[in-house]
Amino acid sequence: MTTRERTVVLFVALGAAGIFSAALRAQAPRTVWDGVYTEEQAKRGAVLFDKECAQCHGPSGAGGSMAPALTGQAFSANYDGNSVGDLFDRNRTTMPPGKEGQIEAPDNAAITAFMLQANAFPAGETELPSQSMMLKSIKYLAEKP
Numbered sequence: 001m002t003t004r005e006r007t008v009v010l011f012v013a014l015g016a017a018g019i020f021s022a023a024l025r026a027q028a029p030r031t032v033w034d035g036v037y038t039e040e041q042a043k044r045g046a047v048l049f050d051k052e053c054a055q056c057h058g059p060s061g062a063g064g065s066m067a068p069a070l071t072g073q074a075f076s077a078n079y080d081g082n083s084v085g086d087l088f089d090r091n092r093t094t095m096p097p098g099k100e101g102q103i104e105a106p107d108n109a110a111i112t113a114f115m116l117q118a119n120a121f122p123a124g125e126t127e128l129p130s131q132s133m134m135l136k137s138i139k140y141l142a143e144k145p
């Protein structure tokens, strides 16, 4: 190989490494601190929460005599290190008692978005998806990393 050829090979390799590391960064796991729902979605969720959940969990999920709070440290500790998909599935498969699985997925995503907002996680530009597979890739972290 001539020096010139070596230089070309080196630059191609460096370019590939750059693309590769950019791809890795793009895949860094998203967390609830990255703005994973929109304000508007949480507003829709608040209306649904009022209708379907607040009679037991209290307004804004602050807790009632019938059911635990869905906000605060004790709540967040239950999901810390898990995924938003776990919370979504918990809502979808166990709530409201007696009507499990009857809330449509997009409505359930809106309710989950409202719960993230009630727990002071920031809103962002894109809506929370309503497929649990996609939600599994968003990490629930109680403390800001």
Ligand code: HEC
Binding pocket: 049, 052, 053, 054, 055, 056, 057, 066, 067, 068, 069, 070, 074, 075, 078, 090, 091, 094, 095, 096, 097, 103, 111
């Ligand atoms: C009829 C009363 C009732 C209604 C309505 C209700 N829940 Fe619950 N919920 C409970 C009770 C009781 C518990 C605690 C026992 C259990 O875990 O099943 C609970 C537990 C939960 C938990 C687990 C809390 C934790 O710390 O992990 C979540 C999440 C939840 N509810 C979400 C919802 C959502 C969202 C709705 C509305 C779509 C809702 N619930 C409607 C009674 C209710």
